[in-house]
Amino acid sequence: MKQRKPKSEGLAYKRLPRRALLLGGLQAVFIGGLAARMRFMQVEQADEYRLLAEENRINIRLIPPTRGRIYDRNGQIIGQNSPSYRIVIVREDADDVEKVIAKLSELIPLNEDEIERARTEMRRSAPFLPVTLADQVTWEDISKVAVNAPALPGVTPEVGLTRQYPRYEDFAHIVGYVGPVSDYDLSKIEDPEPVLRIPRFQIGKVGLEAKQEIELRGKAGAKRVEVNATGRVMRELDRQEGQPGADLQLSIDADLQQYAQARLAGESAAAVVIDCETGDLRAVASAPSFDPNLFVRGISVADYRALTEDKYRPLANKSVQGTYPPGSTFKMVTALAALEAGVVSPGNTVYCPGHLKVGSRRFHCWKRGGHGTVDLNLSLKRSCDVYYYDVALRVGIDKISDMARTLGLGVKHDIPMSAVADGLAPNQEWKRRAHGQEWLVGDTANASIGQGFMLASPLQLAVMAARIATGRAVTPRLVRSIDGVEQPSGAGEPLGLNSYNMEQVRKAMFSVSNDRRGTAYRSRIIADEFRMAGKTGTSQVRNITKAERAAGVIRNEDLPWERRDHALFVCFAPYDNPKYAVAVVVEHGGGGSTAAAPVARDIMLQALYDGTPPLEAYPVADRERIKEQQKRLEGDKRPKARPDEKDRA
Amino acid sequence: MSYLEYAVKSTPSGFRKFLYMNWPLTLLLISTASAGFLMLYSVAGGSWTPWAEPQMERFGLGLTVMFIIALVPIWFWRNMSVLAYLGSVALLVFVELFGTIGMGAQRWIDLGFMRLQPSEVMKVTLVMLLAAYYDWLPSHKTSRPLWVLIPVVLIILPTLLVLKQPDLGTSILLLAAGGGLMFLAGVHWAYFAAVIAAVVGLIAAVFNSRGTDWQLLKDYQFRRIDTFLDPSTDPLGAGYHITQSKIALGSGGWNGRGFMQGTQSRLNFLPEKHTDFIFTTLAEEFGFVGGTTLLTLYALILVFCMVTALATKDRFSSLVTLGIALNFFLFFAVNMSMVMGMAPVVGVPLPMVSYGGSAMLVLMAAFGIVQSAHIHRPR
Structure with a gap:
């Protein structure tokens, strides 16, 4: 029998060390590869990966x-940050979110929309992130939640800051x-x-x-x-x-502002009080108004609709945003333009038969019978229209328009409020540009009494009154200081107008509210040191047809509200050392002397006395009525904090 | 070679066996395991629980098992090979029928004190059986087709069972280990050339099968391959693991960010940071220096296995030692390639370091066989 070859000599056995070394070599190469890869990542690219890790x-x-x-x-304080409470839920602590929400809704009112939004947010966000269930929760509800905390796992009240307008x-x-x-x-x-x-x-x-x-x-x-x-x-x-x-x-005085708002209440009206020396706006009132806190919280549809559907337009800021034909309050501008141009002097007279024929059209004075012979003083005091038709035609629209701009009409005043209106002081070029038509003499006649294209906001009218009062380019200032840094004053440079002319116009304005025959005599100030100069205005919002004029102009009280005239009044006081200028516009209020002048006078007195004025400042006949009014407005003063806010404090 | 051919007298006996152990290998194993304890302590946020302490207990158990196996003569283990193989296959079948479902795959049997993963055991018993087979097979028959077919069947059977679980990673490792052993045993290279060609063809087929009725891989396996090929396509989904792992590793830099200072693992950006991705934590906290140190430890383990394999004249001893070393190599090579973004994410832990009982226990048992081969080598 052939002897069995020892296995150690077999071919396969001889191969073993060789193959073991070969395989070992392959392994060594692979290990080397791993090390190289590690070196590449950890040495060459280390910074890049470190950055990614930090990110x-x-x-x-x-x-x-x-x-x-x-x-x-x-x-x-007018705008502050007050603590507001909200209720948040942490999903991972709540266990069964729906059960907790159901329990919570038994305790406090929950808004279904908000809950739905919270559910969506919860689905998306990490389980440990708090999700708001209810915002702007009252203190009472917060305490309810706090008391029932054990039954509401994952629900916690949180406090944050929200804007509040006291x-x-x-x-x-x-x-x-x-x-x-x-x-x-x-x-x-x-x-x-x-x-x-x-x-x-x-x-x-x-x-x-x-x-x-x-x-x-x-x-x-x-x-x-x-x-x-x-x-x-x-x-x-x-x-x-x-x-x-x-x-x-x-620059606003909150108490004066509150008084102005209260005094305007019930009307659709605006009032602006400006400091003649510094241009500081002391009050910028617009009525009716609304509660801004509603908007911070997110106003309900019903509340919002009530605001937008009110025909008195509470959301509109009539004081700076609303523009009105200035009516007779514009007559100072026309007068000054004519005086400066030298086409007329204060003593010159014009005969007023009740109308003036301009071109083919007859322009009427508000007084059918006419004022007879009229000079500057009388024309302002009695507010004769024909005098202004006449001098305006002599001086021309461009000079009137320039004067309007000089006095602050038709130019935008730079104050940080929304939609500050430009107003309009038209001239020939403007009409060509805007309407593509030539300026007509009739347009000049209309413009001379502040009708037609002429538009001004109550703010602009107040600035005009202040400029007439001081002869300086007073500019309104709303923000007195930012972070304690005083903002530039609005005192302004002298206007460079003839001081004699200015004096005559001021004197005429004085007689408007101090002369027995003046249109605002009934709204005068008795207190000697605070005598007021002013000018009434009544601007038409409709055309008076020939037929109506023939039959007798319909009285304002007999017209529907929205077709009645706007009532305006501008004034400054004290007459000999002007401190404040006030402009009041009462939308569709009727006559300026009856609807606007008393309001302006009351606000003016409030400003001058820095509080409730003594009855001695008023004409004797009015004192009883004023006393009643003061009492009423005093009672009207809104509480500084509402009941539900008091609860929170 | 029957056990009678072993020079029994020349092998040490009794406690003298300890002196003849492969001590460098033992010390290397203790070192790597200690590195693992350190990292498990770190990823637990500086705590011995829940990972480091049980891991130490298991390593103690593993060390004991290794010593016991080392003391038993190697020929006993050779004779047990067939039984061990059949037992492992039975376990695989059992796990298929009654195993605990974990991560979408039936992989382990819950023994109460630990989870036994039959596929881990299979890796060692397959190597044992093949080593015994080639020890028994006359040398000249090694490359004959029939005698090549038999080991191929022995490899394919457990591979298919593991693939069924489904555990693609381990089944590929089984194939690689089995094939490696056949290569070491001296099977003609032409067979390997043919198999490699076939594998390339198969890979092409696998990719072509996607979306058809005869799809060869599960969807999640395809997705893993996709994200491996381009992790940026899905940075928050499946590619997240690889991307975060690379960031952690790369941000370690030369020295690392310091023990317990790795932000990626500390802040949970790393997935599976105590098991499959533990190397990332090590590389983040100890940097290139730490990473290569561990790699060197591993390489030295391989070297000392090689020493044992080449020092013995016993064919079974050589083959089983080299097979176990190959298994060990595949283990850490695949894991490291994965965390470095060089291989798809397959669930292969880092040997001796990752938290996990059965893998470590099986490895220690395998090294016990290596030690036994070393002690009982014919001199």
Whole structure:
């Protein structure tokens, strides 16, 4: 038998060490490859991966800045940040979210829309992130939730800051309101700051809040936090404090503003009080008004509809945004234009037969019988129209238009409120441009008494009165200081008008409200040191047809409200040392002397006495009535805080 | 070679066996396991629970098992090979029928104190059986088709069972280990050339099968391949693992971010940080230096296995040692390639370091066989 070959000599056995080394070599190569790969990642690309790791773990969270507060000139608070309570739920603590929500809804009223939004948010966000269930919750409801906390797992009350306007309606039109940033807001801002992307971050929507948004908002701070893979914050790495928004101090006197709003209540009207020396706006009232706090919370559809459907238009800011034909209050402009041009002197007279034929058309004076022989003083005192038709035709529209602009009409005043109107002081060129038609002499006649194309806002009329009173280019100032830094005063340069002419116009305005025959005599001020000069205006909003004129002009009281004349009054006082100028417009109020002048006088006195004036300032005959009125307005004063707010405090 | 051919007298006996153990290998195993404890302590946020302590207990058990197996003569283990193989196949069948479902696959049997993963056991018993087979097979028959077919069937059978679980990673490892052993045993290279060609063809077929009725892989397996090929396509989904793993590894830099300072693992950006992705934590916290140190430990383990394999004249000992070393190599090579983004995410843990009882226990038992081969080598 063939001897069995020892296995150690077999071919396969000989192969073993060779193949073992070959395989070992392959393994060594692979290990080398792993090491090389590791070197590549950890040495060459280390910085890149380190950056990615940092991006992974570090999250930058914005710290929203506290919005600047708004004060009146005396430091009374107008816009503040008050604590607001909201109820949040943390999904991972709540167990059965639906059950908890159902239980919660038994305790406090919940808004179904808000709950639906919360559900959507919960589905998307990490389970440990709080989701708001109810916002702007009253203190009473918060305590209910706190008491029942054991039955409501995962539900906690949270406190935040929200804008609050303690003066309610009084400053709605000036200050406006804030609201949560909307997509529309973002689309309007180029390269919006990241802080605006914080959900429900409040920004100014209208008024001063919107115009001074940047100052009020401040700068957001930031904190760097370390988060884990699910986004839970593990710790704060560092924090950079932001800069709170600047506090604004207004030129407005909150008490005067409140009085003006109360005095205008019941009418669709506007009043502006301007300081003749500094241009400070002391009151900018527009009635009716609305509660801006409603908008901060998110106004209900019903409330909003009530505001938009009111024919008195509470949302419109009539004081700066509304423009009206200035009517007879414009006559000072026409007079000054004519006097400056030298086409007439104060002593020159015009005969008023009750009408003047201009071209083919007959222009009527408001007094059918006419005023007879009229000079400057009488023309303003009695508000004769024919005198102005006559001098306007002599001086021409362009000079009148220039004078209007000099006195602040037809130019936009730069104050930080929404939709400040330009008004209109038309001239020949304007008509060619805007209407493509030639200016007609009839247009000049209309313009001379502030009718036709002429438009002015109550703010512009107040500026005009202040400029006439001082002879300086007074410009309105709404914001007195930002973050304690005084803003430039609006005292203005001298207008450069002939002082004798100005004096004659002022004297005529004085007689309007101090001469027995003046149109505003009944609204005069008795107090010697505070004598007032003014001018009434009644501007038509309809054409009076020939037939109507023949039959006798229909009295305002017999017309429907929206076709009645606007009542206007501009004034300044004290006459010998003007302190304040006031303009009042009562929409469809009827005659300026009856509807607007008393209001302006009352507001003026309130401003002059810096509070309720003594009855001695009023004409003897009126004192009883005024006493009643003062009592009523005193009673009207809204409480500073409403009952539900008191509860929270 | 029957056991009578072993020079029994020349092998140490009694406690002298300890002196003749492959001590460098033992120390290397203890070192790597210790690195694992350290990392498990770190990923638990500086706590011995829940991972480091049980892992140490298991390693203690594993070390004991290794010593016991080492003391038993190698020829006993050779004679047990067939039984061990059949037992493992039976376990695979059992797990298929009654196994615990985990991660969408039937993979383990719950023994109460630990979970036994039959596929892990299979890796070792397959190597044992093949080594015994080639020890028994006369050398000149090694490359004959029939005698090549038999081991192929022995490899394919467990591979299919594991694939059924489904555990693609382990089944590929089984194929590679079995094929490697046949290569070591001296089967003609032409067979391997043919198989490699066939595999390339199969891969093409697999990709072409996608979306058809005869789809060869599960959808999740295809997705894993997709994300491996381009992790950026799905950074928050399936590619998340690879992307985060690479970030962690790369951010470690040269020295690492310091023990327990790895932000990626600390903040849970890393998935499975105590098991499959533990190397990432190590590389993040100890950097390139730490990573290559572990790699060197692994390489040295292979080297000392090679020493044992080449020092013995016993064919079974050589083959089984090399097979176990190959298994070990495949283990860490696949895991490291995976965490470095060089291989798709397959559930292969890092040997001796990853948390997990059965894998470690099986490995220690396998090294026990290597030690036995070393102690009882014919001199």
